[in-house]
Amino acid sequence: MKSYLGLVPQYEKVHRKNNRISVLCIVLSVLLVTAIFSMADMALRAQKNYFIKTNGEYHISLTDIDEQTAELVKARIDVALCGWTYQGTTGSIGSKAVSFAGANEDTFSTLTEMDMESGSYPTQPDEALLNQSSLEQLGLAVGDTVTVTVPDGSSWEYRITGVLADMGSLLKADVYGMVLTEDGFRQIADENAKDGTTFRVQFKDGVNIQAAIKEIKAQYGLSDSQVSENTALLGLMGQSENSTMQSLYIVAGFLVLLVLIAGAVMIAASFNTNVLERVQFYGLLRCLGASKVQVKHFVIFQGLRQSIKGVPIGLVAGQIITWCACLLLKSISGERFSEIPLFQFSVSGLIAGAVIGFLIVLLASLSPAKKASKVSPVTAISGSTQLTQNKRAANTKLFHIETSMGFFHALSGKKNVFLMTCSFAISIMMFLSFQVMVVFLKQGMPALSPSAADVSITMGNTPLDKSLVEQISETEGVDKVFGRMEMAGLSVSSDMGEGTVTLISYDDNQFRWAKEELNEGSIAPAMENTDRVLVTYQDGVNWNVGDTIVLHTSSGDKQVTIAGILSTATASTVNSAGSSGYMICSEQTFAALVGDLGYITIDVQFSSAGGDDTVSTIRNMIPSDSTVSDKRITNSESQSSYYTGAVFIYGFLIIIALITVFNIFNSMNASVASRTKQYGIMRSIGMGANQLYKMIAAEAFTYAALGCVVGCVLGLPLNKLMFQFLIADKWGTSWQIPVGSLLLIVFLCLASAAIAIRRPIRQISRMAIVNTIKLQQ
Structure with a gap:
């Protein structure tokens, strides 16, 4: 052995059991960081693939520019691909409207959301792709010719060269x-x-897109309205200046910081406990002539050796957990989660896990190393396992002596109690923080609402016969049918001044579903009284429950009272919200206010047996000039996006919960192990096993109680702040204490602490008192 550092591997061989605890803590910390970063990376890839599939892989689109400007943009060194896309022109095939689009093949295949299922791309002006559903409805195939009425009223014939995916x-x-x-x-x-013609641009990898946008605007004299971002794609690339995306960036950055702090605290707590266990050994090193600096180097080198063992295991485990999450999604529905990558390595996750693992170990070992270097040679001779002497005795006035000593042990070491408290508190804070993200995902996707329709039937602003509801409900494959009467642009007056609303009628089913969207007030009065209504949250409009509103109708002024405020409302795409939002009432109230006008929209929800045949049957029973909006694909796409994000976020929560449990187990085991000699001395002077159990339980309860209190005190305001930031400001939804999530994580913390102390207590109880006192850590 050429150096005193050669003692480190020899020491580890003798104390393999204690060394495993530190290595395990490093593994768990690296696993936590790697798994969360890797799962986030996979979720971003999946969402990116989804948005490319649904929006196209372009970064910006330019409107109202000439060919010369387009050629100059195309020649830019930072542009990978660009091209014109044409939309907005419509014609008809028979009695059915047809929407035209135009592009060259490269632009079509890369920069648009369209996809060709089979055949070949048209090369001549009289060739075209036609979507799959239209081919089936018209009884056509590739190679056939179809007659189309174009905007000027003339008829053109096109040869079908390929099938456009629905x-x-x-x-x-x-x-x-x-x-x-x-x-x-x-x-x-x-x-x-003109409005549908855009020049789409895809930049090369590594380009600062926001800087490129500013340069293009300045160089070619383009206004803000002429340059549009592909917000979803740029947002996932971290290059969007959209306000919602900026909010998400801030939240994501804070969550990352919490994860890193959790890993640092976990390792620091383990290292700190190791130093307490090995006080006598460090004293012996000083007796043999080691300087303070050498002892400090010894501890740091020991930590780095442990990280060499723990970091690779944590990286592998984190990557395996990520793969399992991806496989879980694929097993649920391979079609729905087709964009989820399988068995791909997350470079960002592995790098983050490795760098953070080694960095945290190095930083976490500095303080214990400094503490170990202060151990005096006298400590080794005396056999003491404490670095400092307690100046105060345990207070035995309020509790039995064993319970008081448990509280005293927990609170006697300021740094130890700080790290133990942080271990509990940060776990609770992370759990409550990630919980908000699930709520945000669900709130932002109307397709997840129980009122989401598979098919909607409209005739523009022409009312539909109410008898259709009964007829459609009897169709095979139909589960629920419900209609809405609507009147847009209705003038209203209130204490806030003049405005307009879109009045909507709900039936009992829709009112029942609306309870999930209720921010304030009650649904029942609007269902039962003809002078009570619901309104929706509208940014800049401060409605309050109990406010009175005067509606200026064709039959005179009518006064209503607000019974409740909803975050959102279900309405047809024909009628948008007025300046004062939507106003919802019962069908009886609607008739009393503006008359029985008939349904503007009839929504249909399918049962498991519903399908294309059901849609065809519905088409045959409604007027020929009606529009049947089939929302099944868009609903499925939204649901896929939600479930992808939700599975990964719930995966984060599960990982955090498991790490919390393991961390508490390790921390409590290490804490008990560091006081083994003290417990042996107490047993030698008459303390029974039951008293020993109460003392250790009191110590564990102190750590857990302090951690839970601090976690709740800091976690709940953090949860509320994130909720306000992401949800309340957008939908007006009021924050409520997440009781379920809070009780779950607090229960996990307390239960883990209670279970964690059982094993070390049993071990100490079974050991002979003399062996316990002589035990060297």
Whole structure:
């Protein structure tokens, strides 16, 4: 052995059991960081693939620019691909509307959300792609010719060269979709094509897109309205300046910080306890001539050796957990979660785990190393296992002596109690923080609402016959049918001044579902009274329950009272909210206020047996000029996006919960182990096993109680702040204490502490008193 540092591997061989605890803490910390970063990376990849599939892989789109500007943009060194996309022009095939689109093949395949299922891309102006549903409805196939009425009223014939994949937007709008070449589109384009014509740009990897946007605006004299971001894609790339995305960036950064702090505290607590266990050994090193600096180096080197063992295991375990989460999603529905990557390594997760693992170990070992270097040679001779002498005795006035001593042991070491408290508190804070993200995901997706329809039937602003509800409800494959009467642009007066609302009627089912969207007030009065209504939250409009509103109707002024405020409302796409939002009432109230106008929208929810045949049956029983908006694909896409995010976020919560349990087990075991000699002395002077159990239980309860209190005191305001930041400001939803999540994590902490002390207590109880006193850590 050429150096005193050569003692480290020899020491570890003798004390393998204690060394395993530190290595395990490092493994858990690295696992936590790696798994969360890797799962976040996989979720971002999945969402990125989803948004590319639904929006196209372009970064910005330019409108109202000439060909010269387009060529200059195309020549930029930071542009990877760009091209024109044409939309906005419509025609008809028979009695059904057809929406035209135009692009060259490269732009079509990469920069748009459209996809070709089979066949070949059109190359001539009289060739086209037609979407799958329209081919089935028209009885056509690739190679056939179809006659189309173009905007100027003339008829053109197009040869079908390929099949355009059905898109949710086409089915939802209940129109056919046809893709032409650029020349083919220009030949039939009308004035509406100007608004739908864009020049889409995809930048190269590594480009600062926001800087490029500013440069393009300045160089070519473009206004803000002429340059639009692909917000979802740029947001996932971390390059969006959208306010919602900026909010998410701040929240994500804070959550990352919490994860890193949790890992640091976990390792620091373990290292601190190790130093307490090995006080006598460090004293012996000083007796043999080791300087303070050498002892400090000894502890740091010991930590780095442990990290060399623990970090790789944590990296592998974290990556395996990520793969398991991806496999779980695929096993649930391979079609729905088709964008989830399988068995791919997350470079960012592995790098974060490795760097953070070694960095945290190095930083966490500095303080214990400094503490170990202060151990005097006298400590080794005396056999003491304490670095400092307690100046106060335990207070035995309020509790039995064994309980008082347990509280005293817990509170006697300031640093130890701080680290133990932080271990509990940070776990609770992380759990409560991630819980808000699940609420945010669900709140932002109307397709997850119980009122979400599979099919919506409209006739523009022309009312539908109410008898259709009964007829459709008897159709095979239909579960629920419900209609809404609507009147847009209704003038209202209130204490806040003049405004307009869109009045909507709800039936009993819709009122029942609306309870989930209720921010304030009550649903029942609006269902039962003809002078009570509900309103929706509208930014800048401060409605309060009990406010009176005067509606200026064609039959005179009518006064109503607000019974409740909803975060959102279900309405047709035809009628948007007025300046004062939506106003919801019962069908009886609607008739009393403005008359029985008939349903503007009829929504249909399918049972498990519902499918394309059900849609065809519904089409046959409604007026030919009605629109059947098939929302199944768009709903499925939204649900996939939600479940992808939810599974990963719940995965974070499960990992945090498990890490919390393991950390508490390790911390409590190490804490008890560091006082083994003291417990042996207490037993030698008459303390029984039951008293020993109470003392250790009191110590564990002190750590757990302090951690839970601090975790709740800091975690609940943090939860509220994030809720306000992400949800309340957007939907007006009032924050409520997340009782379920709070009770779950507090129960886990307390139960883990209670279970963790059983094993070390049994071990100490079974040991002979002499062996306990002589035991060297």
